[in-house]
Amino acid sequence: MLEQLQAIEDKFLELENLISDPVVLANQSEWLKHTRSHAKLAPIVAKFREYKVVQQSLVDANEMLKEKLDDDFKSLVQQELTELKAKNEVLAEELRILMLPKDPNDDKNVIVEIRGGAGGDEAALFAGDLFRMYTRYAETQGWRVEILDASPTDLGGFKEVVFVLEGDGAYSRLKFESGVHRVQRVPTTESGGRIHTSTVTVAVLAEAEDVDIDINPTELKIDTYCASGAGGQHVNRTESAVRITHLPTGIIVTCQDQKSQLKNREQAMRVLRAKVLEQAEAQQHAEVAEARKSQVGTGDRSERIRTYNFPQGRVTDHRIGLTLHKLDFILNGDLTELINALITADQSERLKQVQ
Template identity: 45%
Template sequence: MWQIVRSYSFKPLTLSLLKKLEPYYKQQQLLNDQIMHILTEGKEASQIPRLQIEAASLNDQVNFYTKLKDLTTSIEDLEILAKDETMKEDAQNEINEKVSELEDLEAVAIEILIPKDPDDTSNTLIELRPGVGGSESCLFCDDLLNMYICYAEHHGWDAHTISISRDASTVRGVKEATIKIEGHNSYGRLKYESGVHKVIRIPETEASGRLHSSTASVVVLPEEAPVDFKIDEKDVKIETMRSRGAGGQHVNKTESAIRLTHIPTGITAQCQDERYQHINKEKAWKVLRSRVYALEKQEREQEVQASRKSQKGTGDRSEKIRTYNWPQDRITDHRFGLTMHGIDSMLNGALLDTFIDKAIEVRKNSLIQELIKID
């Protein structure tokens, strides 16, 4: 078995990757030994296909491990040659080439080892609710709603309104809204928008021209919970009611609106946008499953974070993530200190990618830091 390379020659990342990848190498060697033993003994031949599949499933990790080992060994050998004055220059040039190869290989290995969120490729549900600030908060909710719809359009995704409740005291305020965004990896990007958004501006409803500070809450959920995630129907209270608001002759005449309540958690989902009760019920069930699944997923993640004794940057939905300062035309993300100017561009979806890209980068760096810790 290869020996771990001398730590003074390589970055902690290199050593950590070797340690994280070595178990895959050992497991494949063990599986290959089992296959050879069966072939030699001529017994339990029916086990060979299963063992071969298991061994083949480790090929990517094992290939990276062997390449990393070969490169680190070559660099160590070249370091010895570089001590000879007659070979120093050539050896150093070759070391530089090998180090460049090593860095490229590490970048790919990181992508393999960093845990992936299986929900990233899902479609997305975005829920918006006003916070502090009264009618101004409802107006800000409407701004954010339009921002996400515009952002979806920029990416060629489809945005659909699941439910929306308007503020009667304003022309366009939103008291509560849920939209669905259909597009590959939409959740993988938009999930970083969960949290409290703050606005500083003179409200449209303010006659004296004073600045106000208001907030709105954004919750981002994967639209589809995994197939194996189930909710027991006995745990759900189903209520029917008459729809409210504009919508045609059926409004206030038929009980087509549906409200579902998950009794163990108290989570509710309501839909009244469709004329027919069974369609509203189907939509409400999808939203309810997404909300209950998201809660359980969040609880699992918090348990993992607690076991690591670190709660920093959990992305908890109660955290204030961003401030939109109208007088200074400035948007500041408080999670990583990114500040940009151009609120109009932000609200039409054009600047949002810059903030999401930064959030993804920060999250990835956090996972890398966790990865390079050598137990």
């Protein structure tokens, strides 16, 4: 790991020189690319430099203990050595976490879908509560909120609401919110004071980037033939008509409207690009739908990642066994402690897998 960290610091220094180079400064897009890379490496390099200072201090302290020291001074050095060892272990753990493979979606914006599950009107009301909780949290993070679709109810809730959160690290902070959220409370419409259990499903999806279509010429089969008119008669005897087969997808496009083979080929490629793009987007949508399905399950009351219990004022995340008695604060957007605990649990699990 130390060799990797040193290589990262070397790259960091190289980028530092590049972003101060007048030639690079003159090329804004190039400068921005290097600046972003530099910023991403900065937290690791800062922690690695701190670690190296502690390492050197450990060496110095051990060397000092080899000398003849009076008891009081020796005791102070030993105490410092104990503190340095503890700090060294903490820094080593933090570096291991920083070196974990990063989720490629972490820096993306998110699309959040909230839908009322079991519980009718009460589920819809709680869907509204969760929408406000996430938007208030977004405000504390400086994220932009944009509603894409909403089906409000007469009582002030939502059958469903879909919105985008745009901002740094949105997906990295909210990706663990996907699943069934269960609420236990006395509905305002309940005259008998009985506690009802309802559910709301939440899906958090990394915003997909535009699908770029790059068609490899080696993956095309191009046939030419004589264009034909009505009744099968040849319009001309030159092979101006074009048939293009995109081998990876099996999409076939033909064009014979133009007299020139080159023109027909250009037109066929325009149609082919559109069809390949359409298929790629359809596949992307299918993958998003599958991700959504895996995240929210059926919305049944027993499928829950978290319970919001109003009578006891508590929120329990069942995945990590964490209970916080601060329901009002959480519903007002104070999600930091909860989200940090989920991120820490995820990091611990991934560390076990690489050790």
